[in-house]
Amino acid sequence: MDYEKIKKSAALKQKIFSGVIYFFLAIWGLFVLFPFYWMILTSVKSYSAYNSEYIPKFFTLSPTMQNYIDAFTTVHLGRYLWNTLVFTVITTGLMMLVITLAAFAFARLEFPGKNLVFTLFLALMMIPNELVIITNFATITNLNLRNTFAGLILPSVTSVFYIYLLKENFAQVPDALYYAAKVDGTSDMKYLFKVMIPICKPTLVTVGILKVIECWNSYVWPRLITDDEAYYLVSNGIQEIRENGFGRENIPAMMAAVVVISLPLIVLFLLFRDKIMEGVSRGGTKG
Amino acid sequence: MKVVFENLTKKFPNRNKKAGGEVVAVDHFNFQIPDGKLVGLLGPSGCGKSTALFMICGLQKPTEGRIYFGEDDVTDIPPEHRGVGIVFQNYALYPHLTVRQNIVFPLENLKGSEKMSREAMNEKALEVAKLVQIDQLMDRKPNELSGGQQQRVAIARALVKMPKVLLLDEPLSNLDARLRLQTREEIKRIQRETRVTTIFVTHDQEEAMSISDEIVVMKEGVLQQIGAPQQVYDDPINLFVAKFLGTPPINMFDGNVVGEKLFIGEEAVLICPGVKDMAVHVGIRPEGFILDENGPFTCELSRVEVMGRDISVISTHKDAQSVSIRSIIDAMNDVDTTKAQVRFSLKPKKVLLFDRETEERVYFSIQGKSGDNYGLTDSVNSGKEDDQGNNREEVHLIHRQEAENQTEGRA
Amino acid sequence: MEPTNKYKGWLYLLPAILFLGCFMVYPLVDVFVYSMEEGYNFASQTFFDTGFYNFSYVLHDPYFLQAVKNTFLMVVITVPLSTGIALLISVALSSIKPLRNLFQTIYFLPYVTNTLAVGLVFMILFKKTAYSDGLINLLIHLFGGPSVDFIEGPYPAKMFVMCLYIIWVVMPFKILLLTSALASVNEHYYNAAKVDGTSKFRIFYKITLPMISPTLFYLVITGFIGAFKEYSDAVALFGTNLNAAEMNTIVGYVYDMLYGDSGGYPSYASAAAIILFMIVMTITCINLLISKKHVHYV
Numbered sequence: 001m002d003y004e005k006i007k008k009s010a011a012l013k014q015k016i017f018s019g020v021i022y023f024f025l026a027i028w029g030l031f032v033l034f035p036f037y038w039m040i041l042t043s044v045k046s047y048s049a050y051n052s053e054y055i056p057k058f059f060t061l062s063p064t065m066q067n068y069i070d071a072f073t074t075v076h077l078g079r080y081l082w083n084t085l086v087f088t089v090i091t092t093g094l095m096m097l098v099i100t101l102a103a104f105a106f107a108r109l110e111f112p113g114k115n116l117v118f119t120l121f122l123a124l125m126m127i128p129n130e131l132v133i134i135t136n137f138a139t140i141t142n143l144n145l146r147n148t149f150a151g152l153i154l155p156s157v158t159s160v161f162y163i164y165l166l167k168e169n170f171a172q173v174p175d176a177l178y179y180a181a182k183v184d185g186t187s188d189m190k191y192l193f194k195v196m197i198p199i200c201k202p203t204l205v206t207v208g209i210l211k212v213i214e215c216w217n218s219y220v221w222p223r224l225i226t227d228d229e230a231y232y233l234v235s236n237g238i239q240e241i242r243e244n245g246f247g248r249e250n251i252p253a254m255m256a257a258v259v260v261i262s263l264p265l266i267v268l269f270l271l272f273r274d275k276i277m278e279g280v281s282r283g284g285t286k287g
Numbered sequence: 288m289k290v291v292f293e294n295l296t297k298k299f300p301n302r303n304k305k306a307g308g309e310v311v312a313v314d315h316f317n318f319q320i321p322d323g324k325l326v327g328l329l330g331p332s333g334c335g336k337s338t339a340l341f342m343i344c345g346l347q348k349p350t351e352g353r354i355y356f357g358e359d360d361v362t363d364i365p366p367e368h369r370g371v372g373i374v375f376q377n378y379a380l381y382p383h384l385t386v387r388q389n390i391v392f393p394l395e396n397l398k399g400s401e402k403m404s405r406e407a408m409n410e411k412a413l414e415v416a417k418l419v420q421i422d423q424l425m426d427r428k429p430n431e432l433s434g435g436q437q438q439r440v441a442i443a444r445a446l447v448k449m450p451k452v453l454l455l456d457e458p459l460s461n462l463d464a465r466l467r468l469q470t471r472e473e474i475k476r477i478q479r480e481t482r483v484t485t486i487f488v489t490h491d492q493e494e495a496m497s498i499s500d501e502i503v504v505m506k507e508g509v510l511q512q513i514g515a516p517q518q519v520y521d522d523p524i525n526l527f528v529a530k531f532l533g534t535p536p537i538n539m540f541d542g543n544v545v546g547e548k549l550f551i552g553e554e555a556v557l558i559c560p561g562v563k564d565m566a567v568h569v570g571i572r573p574e575g576f577i578l579d580e581n582g583p584f585t586c587e588l589s590r591v592e593v594m595g596r597d598i599s600v601i602s603t604h605k606d607a608q609s610v611s612i613r614s615i616i617d618a619m620n621d622v623d624t625t626k627a628q629v630r631f632s633l634k635p636k637k638v639l640l641f642d643r644e645t646e647e648r649v650y651f652s653i654q655g656k657s658g659d660n661y662g663l664t665d666s667v668n669s670g671k672e673d674d675q676g677n678n679r680e681e682v683h684l685i686h687r688q689e690a691e692n693q694t695e696g697r698a
Numbered sequence: 699m700e701p702t703n704k705y706k707g708w709l710y711l712l713p714a715i716l717f718l719g720c721f722m723v724y725p726l727v728d729v730f731v732y733s734m735e736e737g738y739n740f741a742s743q744t745f746f747d748t749g750f751y752n753f754s755y756v757l758h759d760p761y762f763l764q765a766v767k768n769t770f771l772m773v774v775i776t777v778p779l780s781t782g783i784a785l786l787i788s789v790a791l792s793s794i795k796p797l798r799n800l801f802q803t804i805y806f807l808p809y810v811t812n813t814l815a816v817g818l819v820f821m822i823l824f825k826k827t828a829y830s831d832g833l834i835n836l837l838i839h840l841f842g843g844p845s846v847d848f849i850e851g852p853y854p855a856k857m858f859v860m861c862l863y864i865i866w867v868v869m870p871f872k873i874l875l876l877t878s879a880l881a882s883v884n885e886h887y888y889n890a891a892k893v894d895g896t897s898k899f900r901i902f903y904k905i906t907l908p909m910i911s912p913t914l915f916y917l918v919i920t921g922f923i924g925a926f927k928e929y930s931d932a933v934a935l936f937g938t939n940l941n942a943a944e945m946n947t948i949v950g951y952v953y954d955m956l957y958g959d960s961g962g963y964p965s966y967a968s969a970a971a972i973i974l975f976m977i978v979m980t981i982t983c984i985n986l987l988i989s990k991k992h993v994h995y996v
Contacts, residue, residue, distance in 0.1 A: 021790045022797075028787055029804050032866070035819040036807070038833075042822070056833050102714035111707030117715075124722055130927060130949055131975055134732060134967050135725030137956055158717040176379035179346050184393035184448070185367025188706065194392075198383040217812050219930045223938075224957050235814045235930075242818060243937060251822055258815040269810040270803075277806060280871065281878045 039262075043067050043255040050252045067256035074246050076229060077257050080237030084261075087222075087233055088215040091153045095211055096204065099163045104192050106163070107170035108178060124160045129220075137224050147228040156221060162207050165282070169203040170196060206279035209272055216265055234261040288357050288451040288484050290343060292316040295352035297338050297508075312338040314508040316352070320486060320501070325478045327495035327516075328488045330505035331531070336488045339505075340454050343486065344371040356451055367396065369452075372445030376457040378437045380429040380444075387412055387425040390443050397448075415443040419477060435466045442477065453478075455487035459494055471498045492532050496520065504528050521636070526646035529570050529639050535599075535615070537639070539608035542569035544649075549640070552606045556584040557633055559640065559651035566643040568608075575637025576600070576614035578622065582632035586612055591622050598622065602629055732968035745965070752969035761941050762970060765951040771857060772947070773925040776864045781917055783865070784872035789902065791873070792880045802877065809870035817934020820863050824848035849935065856936070856945055864931055868924065872917050879913035880906065911993045919985050926978050929953070948974045 042050060044063035071077045105111070106118055136155045145151030173196060181191045197204065219235035226232055232240060238261060246253050269276055295316040298309040312335040320326045328336040341347040343354060345366035353362045361369050372393075380389050390412040394403055403411070416422040419439040429437055438458065445453055458474060459467045475498045478485045489495050495502050496516040504511040504519065504527075512519050512528050523529035529537055542551045545564050549557040576584075578600070586602035589611060600614045600622055614631065622629065640649040732738065733752050735745040756762050791801060808816070824834050826847040835845040846852065848859045883906060891901045907914075929949040932940055940946035941954065948970065954960050955967035 018794065021793055025787065025790055025794070025797075025801050028783075029801060032804055032807060032869075035816055035823070035866075036811075038823060039816075039819045051830075054830050055836055056830060098713040098717060101710040105707040105710035109707035109710065111704055114707060117711065121718075124718060127722065127726055128923075128927065128975060128978065130952055130971050131729050132722055132725035134952070134956055134964050134971060135728040136721055138728075138964060139720070139725070154717075155721040158714055158721070160718070160722075163714060174377060174379060176375035176377055177381065179341075180373065180375060180379040180444075181392075182346060183344050183366045183371060183373050184444075185365075185396040186392075187396075190396070195381055195383075199381075201383075213810055217814075219814055219933070220953065224953065235812060238812070238814045238818065239933065239938065249827065254818060255822075258812075258818055262811050262815050265810040265812070266807065269807070273803060273806075276810070277802075277874055280809065281874050 036262075039255045039258050042252050043259045045252050047250055047252055067250075067253045068260070070246065070250070070253040071257040071260060074253065075237075075241050075257065076232075077237065077241075077260060079230065080232050080234045081261065083231060084216060084233045086149060087152055088212055090149065091156050091215050092208055092211045094153065094157045095159060095162070096208055098158055099166055099207070100192070100197065100204070102163045103166035103170050104188075104196060106167045107173075108192075108196070109188065121160050121163060125164065133221065133224070136221075140225055145225075147226050147231045149231070151225050152222055152231065152233075156215070156218065159211070162211070165207060166200070166203060169200050173199055202275070205272075206275050206282075209268070209276055210279050212268070213265060213276075237261070289322040290320040290452060290484060290486070291355040292318055292339075293353045293355065295339070295342065295354060296350050297335070297342060297347060298350045311335075311508050313342070313349075316510055318503065318510060318513055320484065320503075322357075322484055323482045324500040325475065325485045325487070325498060327499035327502045328486060328505060329492055329495040329502050329531075330490065330511075332490050333507075334505045335508035336490075336505050337456060338508075340373075340456055340486065340488050343452065344373050344454050345369050370448070370450050371452045371454060372448060372450035373454040374438070374441045374445045374456065374458055376460060378429075378441040378461075380437055380440055382429055385426050385428055386416070386421060386432070386440050389429070389440055390416060390447050393444060393448050411447055412443075415447045418446070418480065419443045419473075433466075434462050435470055438462065438470060439473070442474075446477075446481065446483070450483060453481075453483045453485040455485065457489055458487055459489070459491070467494070474498060493534055496532070504531060506531075523639065524648050526568055526570070526641040526648075529641070529648075533572060535573050535613045537570040537572050538612045538614070540569040540571070540604065541606045541608065541643075542567050542640070544640070547651075549638070551584065552604070554583055554585060557635060557638055559635075562640065562649055562651045565649070567649060568641040568643060568646070570639040570641065571614075571633060572637040572639075573599070573613050573615040575634045576616060576631040577634065578616050578620045579630055579632040582630040584631045584633060585628055586631065588622075588624065588627060588629040591624055593618070600629060729968045729971060732965050733972050735965050738963075738965040752965045753973070756966055756969045756973065759966075761946060761954075762948075762951050764941075764944060765946040765948050768857075768945060769926060769928060769947045772861060772864060772928050773922060775857075775861045776868065777918065777921040777925055779861070780865045780868050780872060781914070781921060784869055784876055784917070785914070787869075787873050788876035788880055789906070791877050802873075805873050806870045808867055809874075813867060813930045814934045816866075817863060817931060820859065820866075821849055821935050824859050826851070850943070853944060856943070859935060860932060860945060863935055864925070864928065867931055868921065872921070875913055875917060876910065879910040883909045915985070915989045915993045919982060922981050922985065923978055926974065926981070948977075 041058070041060065044065070044067070045053075045060050046062070046064045046066060049060065049062070106114065106121075133155075140146060140151040140155070143151075145154075177195060177199075178191060181195060186194070217235060218233065219239075222231075222233045222236050223239075226236065229240065238257060241254055241257055295313055296311065297313040298311050301308045301310055314335075316339065328339060330336050338347060342349050345361070345364060349362060353360055355361065356369065381392065384392065387409070391408045394408045394411060397403060413422060413425070416425060419442050421436060421439045421443060424432060424436060424440075429440065432440065438461075442453075442455075455474070459470055462470055471494060474485075474487075487495075487499075499516055501514060502516050502519055503513045506527050512524050519528065520532050523532065530539070540551045542549055542556075543564075543566050544550070544559060544562045547558055547560050547562060548555040549559050549562075549567070549569065551569060586604045589601040589603055592599040592601060595618065597615050597618050598620065600616060602612045602614070603610070604612055635651075635653045640651065641647060642649055734748045734750070736749055736751045737746040739745070787805070791798060791805075794801075823832055825832050826835060826845060826849075831839070831845050832848075834848065838845060846855045848855045887905050887909070888901065891905055896904075927949050928947045932945050932947055932950060936943040936945045938958070940950045941960070946954070952967045952970045952974070955963045955970060
């Protein structure tokens with residue numbers, strides 16, 4: 001056998017093969033990135049420049065920040081951002097509290113009916129949001145909570161799935177730690193906050209980030225429950241901008257707004273990349 | 288602080304719900320653990336020793352019976368008010384806290400008049416840390432410590448509240464062999480220095496024997512025997528205790544007592560005065576064999592293992608209950624490995640008889656004369672000629688001089 | 699451990715139970731009640747009769763039928779396509795070392811972006827306006843094709859953009875799960891196969907695929923469920939008046955019945971939501987049945 005020949009042809013094959021792979025991956029990368037590039041590019045083109053380009057240019061030599069100024073002055077982008085921030089912070093905070101307590105009860109405490117309730121909780125995971133949103137809409141309307149933060153936040157607080165995720169994590173903390181704490185006279189509440197939560201911090205952070213992403217991007221519920229622009233979140237805001245926006249089709253300004261509302265989550269993602277990806281692969285759903 | 292169990296019982300619902308019924312983890316315990324002693328609760332896994340420990344510290348409530356600390360009934364007192372410290376098998380150190388924070392943790396829970404200032408807590412923590420010799424490691428996290436060090440931290444945390452009773456759950460099982468030896472000395476030392484009543488649970492009889500002032504042997508929730516380690520070893524009350532204690536384990540044979548003589552197979556190996564004719568389990572401790580060309584007990588020689596100080600003779604016997612018989616004899620003895628058989632005479636004190644039915648100990652009185660030597664055997668196979676063709680009628684028993692006057696007559 | 703107060707656990711559960719009770723359990727019961735109340739008037743909260751009229755109305759509503767058709771098309775096109783492409787990409791990703799992290803980061807970006815926002819970008823890329831034909835149309839021109847308005851033009855064009863955008867949106871999740879599934883396949887299997895001279899394709903078909911089949915199956919199921927609930931992506935591309943654009947989805951129909959210009963009919967909305975739920979359940983059950991034969995759980 002001619003080993004030299006085999007070696008050479010194997011190396012060549014390998015090179016061609018990985019070349020094809022990289023080409024293919026790069027194409028998909030372009031497909032993913034292109035809309036981002038386009039929105040940033042368009043957002044720095046001036047209104048007149050954009051509209052005069054019958055054939056859109058792939059770059060611009062005279063970038064302008066005017067569109068960003070317009071986005072904050074002509075429409076209430078700042079307000080949408082603020083609303084979304086308030087909504088996200090309160091909803092996530094409340095949820096963390098509620099699910100931590102519930103998960104702790106399921107993972108650590110013994111009480112009559114525990115298994116039954118837990119089974120019922122699990123069964124609730126199968127209920128799609130679309131089925132309950134109708135009554136929630138009626139409830140919130142009847143309580144006169146339309147166009148309020150309470151109306152936006154309350155139905156978004158609990159997540160059975162996160163309770164389940166957290167419970168599994170809590171249950172991994174060795175029993176002996178709890179017993180040790182008990183012998184030392186630690187109350188359940190103190191044990192939860194001083195021992196359980198610090199140990200399970202990574203999961204809690206992951207759940208928190210996932211919820212933040214969910215809140216930031218939520219559209220359906222806010223759309224149903226708010227028609228006063230003062231309470232719009234960014235998703236509704238962007239829709240509002242699109243439909244009634246800048247008086248005329250000011251696409252560059254629209255794109256500036258899109259960049260502004262996309263930016264916080266992208267920054268968050270780049271900061272917590274591993275946490276988010278790990279969290280999504282464990283507990284995310286989308287698509 | 289002595290610990291008293293009165294009729295202590297714990298039942299659990301059967302884990303397999305379909306099977307129903309209850310599992311009795313601890314069955315009517317009645318005994319005392321004396322003040323200031325180091326006591327080992329010993330038994331195979333699943334014998335209820337951990338349940339007993341958890342009931343002492345209050346993590347589990349007894350189904351019936353009472354527990355007293357000294358004169359106080361603590362049965363219904365929650366754990367934190369009992370004044371117990373516990374070290375768990377895997378140490379249960381809080382992974383996110385430093386050594387100092389771990390040790391201080393129990394003190395932070397004190398309320399009312401017991402409340403301590405931060406300085407007092409740290410001082411106290413340093414004091415116990417010095418006792419267990421980890422004062423250099425106070426700012427490390429548990430995962431930066433070796434197993435032995437983690438254990439010391441756990442002990443320090445258990446001791447920091449000055450408990451009346453210190454409980455250790457399998458304290459050595461997570462350590463490697465070398466550390467185990469070192470740590471058991473350490474536990475002994477700490478216990479001596481603090482004088483705190485210490486109860487520890489283990490399935491390792493060697494560990495229990497080596498450091499305990501007293502051992503409590505349990506089986507399936509039932510107390511078998513309690514006493515000083517050597518005493519329990521020398522004088523087990525039943526087959527289980529005899530088999531459970533000792534490494535290498537006791538050699539078991541099927542035997543019969545006929546006319547106050549103990550027969551293993553066809554050979555009369557020992558006279559056992561005071562025992563009526565019956566079928567027995569015969570247990571012979573490895574150190575109970577004496578190499579003796581004229582000995583009454585013949586085994587098939589397998590091999591000899593030299594271990595320096597002494598040698599092990601591995602042999603087989605058709606009536607042995609295990610594949611091989613291990614006897615440990617002094618290295619001075621010369622075993623002729625060319626022979627197919629090896630003959631022993633037996634030390635009566637090391638031969639234990641148990642009723643074949645009840646597995647309870649059958650006691651016999653040991654007779655002997657002072658000044659007898661091991662090698663000087665004059666034993667006989669009843670009615671049967673030995674190799675030399677001698678027919679001997681009497682069995683003389685040879686035993687240690689210091690043991691001669693001890694007679695066990697509890698049967 | 700026997701606690702002093704054995705009902706204390708319930709106290710910890712109370713907030714969760716309250717929230718779930720108010721916004722999940724009660725609505726779940728109520729939606730069935732709504733769906734049976736005929737001629738329900740939202741303002742006066744009265745109804746004439748009970749029965750299955752709402753279901754019959756919804757099933758005969760052309761808008762609903764259009765929505766069902768759209769939704770099924772989206773499901774049938776996007777689920778196999780996105781899963782297949784995601785599998786290809788993940789396999790390619792796992793076969794490289796340099797730049798892998800970079801690619802993974804890029805591919806995940808759509809997961810964290812606002813669907814409505816990026817939908818707008820897709821829209822301007824595909825839309826024909828008075829000023830410009832849009833980038834995509836120019837590309838088509840370049841290859842000699844006629845320009846099409848993908849946003850307000852013919853149905854197939856609209857469906858094409860729709861599906862393209864859905865795939866863009868759902869890919870990150872699928873790629874992420876598949877790459878981690880691929881990474882967890884034990885190296886030994888590959889090494890053993892390589893030594894035997896097994897071809898790459900055969901390794902993939904005989905070893906990799908069976909090993910990751912649980913993940914793949916999970917993705918197909920969640921993919922189906924997700925695609926059946928498609929809504930915001932459509933709004934992002936075609937605006938809130940989806941009925942006019944002929945691009946409504948079942949979920950969109952539910953919301954339109956509930957609220958908006960054509961809203962105020964919670965009974966119809968409930969009936970439609972229940973029908974959707976039934977469809978999803980049926981499909982999921984079929985999936986489960988099929989998977990029994992083809993998925994290898996290790």
